[in-house]
Amino acid sequence: MPENDADDRAAPRGRDRAPRGRLWLFHILLILATALFLFRVRAVLTPFLLALGLSYLMNPLVTYLEKRGAPRGIGTLVVYVGLTLSIALVGVYLFPRLFSQLEMLSDVIPQQTQQIQARLLAFYARFNRFSIPEPLRGAVDDGIRKAEGALADFVRRTVSAIPGLLPRMTMLVLVPVLAFYFTMDFPELKMWVLSWIPSRWRSEVVGILIEMDHALGSFVRGQLLVSAVVGVLIFVGLSIIGVDFALVIGLLAGLFNIIPYFGPVIGAIPAVILAFLKSPVLVVYVIVLFVLVNQLESAVVSPNILGEQVGLHPIAVIFAILAGGHLFGITGILLAVPVAAVIKVILRYIHGRVVP
Secondary structure (H helix, E strand, O other), X not given: OHHHHHHHHHHHHHHHHHHHHHHHHHHHHHHHHHHXXXXXXXXXXXXXXXXXXXXXXXXXXXXHHHHOOOOHHHHHHHHHHHHHHHHHHHHHHHHHHHHHHHHHHHHXXXXXXXXXXXXXXXXXXXXXXHOOOXXXXXXXXXXXXXXXXXHHHHHHHHHHHHHHHHHHHHHHOXXXXXXXXXXXXXXXXXXXXXXXOOHHHHHHHHXXXXXXXXXXXXXXXXXXXXXXXXXXXXXHHHHHHOOOOHHHXXXXXXXXXXXXXXXXXXXXXXXXXXXXXXXXXXXXXXHHHHHHHHHHHHHHHHXXXXXXXXXXXXXXXXXXXXXXXXXXXXXXXXXHHHHHHHHHHHHHHHHHHHOO
C-alpha cells in the first residue's frame, strides 16, 4: 500500500509538469504572435505611442488633482482642456511665423554664403603676409560649400514636408483623444500590465519600474520645461538685439538644450553665423546672450525645475550622447540620457542580484 500511495502522489506531479510546460509554450507563442502583429501594423501605432507618452507626462498632475478630491475623469478633463488651449494659443502665434521664417531662410542661404566667402576673401587679403597655405583655404571653402548644401537641404526638406504633414494631421487628431482615455484609466492600465507578470517576480518588477519612473519621470518633464524656457529666452534676446530668424534659432536652441553639455554650443552656432554676417559687434552680443541664458538655466531654472538629476556621471552622459548619435543620429542624441538612465537602473538591479 505505501508503494501504491507513493506512485499516486508522484503521478499528479508528472501530469502537472506537462500542462505547465504547454502553458509556457502557449504564452511564448502568444507573445511572438503579438510582436509580429504589432510590427506589421507599426504604421498606425504612432498616435497610440504619442498618446501613451503624453499620458505618462500628464498623469502626475491628474493624480495630484485626484488626491485633492477631484474625480479622475474631471481632473483629466481639466488638464487636457488647459493643455489644448495652451497648444492652440502657442500654435496660432508660432507656426505661421515659423513657416514664414523657414521660407525666407531657404531664399537667403545662397546670399549669406556669398557674404561669408567675401568676408573670407577679405580676411585672406588682410592677412596675406602670413601666407595661409592653399590647402587650408581650399578646406575652408569646401567646408562652407558643404555647410551651405546641408543647411539648404534641411530647410528645403522642412518646408516641402509641411504640405505632406496635412494628411497625417487627421491621424494626429487621435492623439489627445487616446491620451484622455489612457490618462483616465492609467491606474487600471498599470494593474493590467502587472497582472501579466508572474506573482513571484511581481514585487521585483514593480521595484524596478518605480526606480525607472523616479529616474525618468521628473527629469523628462522638467527637461522639456527647461528647454522651453531657454528657447523663449533666446528668442526674446535675439529679437531685442536684432538677429534675423530669431524664432527659428530660439526653437533650435530650445531643442538642442535637451542635449547636455553639447546642446547650448550647437544651438549658438546658427545665431553666431547670422550675427557675423551683420556685424562683428553683434557676434559679441549673441555670445553674451547665450552665456547669460546658459548661466541662468544652470544656476536658477534647472535646479528649481529639475531638482535631482538622473544620477549619471558626466563621462557616462558624454559617452551615451556620442554612442546615441553614432547609432541613431539626432534621435539617438536626444534620447541618449533617458535610455542611459534606464540602463543604469537595470544594471544596478542585476549587480544587486549577482553580487550580494
